[in-house]
Amino acid sequence: MKKLLIFVFTVFIFLNGPFSLNAQNKTTWPTGKKMALSLTFDDGRASQVNGGTALLDKYGVKATLYVMPNAIEKNVAMWKKAAENGHEIGNHSSLHPCSGNFAWSRNKALEEYTLEKMQKELVESNEQLHQMIGIKPESFAYPCGQKFVGNDAKTQSYVPLVYQLFSSGRGWRDEAPNDPAYLNRAQLTGVEMDGKNFDEILPMIKDASEKGFWLVLAGHEMGQEGNQTTRLTMLEDLMRYAQDPQHGIWIAPIREVTKYLKH
Numbered sequence: 228m229k230k231l232l233i234f235v236f237t238v239f240i241f242l243n244g245p246f247s248l249n250a251q252n253k254t255t256w257p258t259g260k261k262m263a264l265s266l267t268f269d270d271g272r273a274s275q276v277n278g279g280t281a282l283l284d285k286y287g288v289k290a291t292l293y294v295m296p297n298a299i300e301k302n303v304a305m306w307k308k309a310a311e312n313g314h315e316i317g318n319h320s321s322l323h324p325c326s327g328n329f330a331w332s333r334n335k336a337l338e339e340y341t342l343e344k345m346q347k348e349l350v351e352s353n354e355q356l357h358q359m360i361g362i363k364p365e366s367f368a369y370p371c372g373q374k375f376v377g378n379d380a381k382t383q384s385y386v387p388l389v390y391q392l393f394s395s396g397r398g399w400r401d402e403a404p405n406d407p408a409y410l411n412r413a414q415l416t417g418v419e420m421d422g423k424n425f426d427e428i429l430p431m432i433k434d435a436s437e438k439g440f441w442l443v444l445a446g447h448e449m450g451q452e453g454n455q456t457t458r459l460t461m462l463e464d465l466m467r468y469a470q471d472p473q474h475g476i477w478i479a480p481i482r483e484v485t486k487y488l489k490h
């Protein structure tokens with residue numbers, strides 16, 4: 228009888244104690260946080276370091292800025308300053324190659340690329356960014372969110388290449404947040420925040436919070452109106468909401484969340 232009681236007690240401790248098996252295999256975020264949120268901006272647009280990051284700094288929020296070396300060379304000092312202020316500088320290739328279906332990408336079409344050519348471009352742009360800013364890019368964003376090279380029967384994914392060269396790769400115009408217990412870090416989803424007000428973003432945050440997921444928002448220009456522009460008023464509303472402790476949002480650059488998930 229005594230042995231049986233000890234056995235039952237041991238099983239009880241195993242199932243409910245600190246080593247209990249979580250049926251849902253849910254990832255736990257840092258203390259008190261229900262979800263992770265990352266703000267990301269692409270293309271090295273000047274408005275990001277010309278007012279955009281200053282607004283984020285006011286709230287102590289750090290973003291991930293995915294750049295091409297030639298886009299930031301005119302005002303390297305400002306990008307360097309942003310990096311020193313804690314914003315992450317990520318790689319967004321060198322030529323920004325997308326499908327030749329875009330007329331502007333016809334002379335650098337992904338359909339004409341090989342994995343070797345892509346590897347060379349990504350390694351070289353990493354080196355250039357290192358020389359310019361003094362950082363080694365850890366995160367990558369796929370130009371146009373497109374993840375292939377080649378055409379027809381010779382089409383190949385360059386996701387494995389990004390997996391090998393970076394700690395993460397982010398897509399574009401995806402529909403959903405990332406499940407941290409399942410995600411492929413070289414295929415993080417990126418949900419568009421350009422041209423939106425906070426009331427359009429809030430349902431996505433609530434959804435991610437309920438599921439304990441990681442929402443990655445992606446934008447371009449940082450300003451008030453215009454094409455491909457993330458509104459500063461939306462960002463202010465978002466940061467105020469995210470910083471209210473009762474909402475339990477961990478807001479951090481991509482490399483930090485990736486690092487956390489790796490451990």
Ligand SMILES: [Zn+2]
Pocket residue numbers: 269270319323369370371
């Ligand atoms: Zn881009």
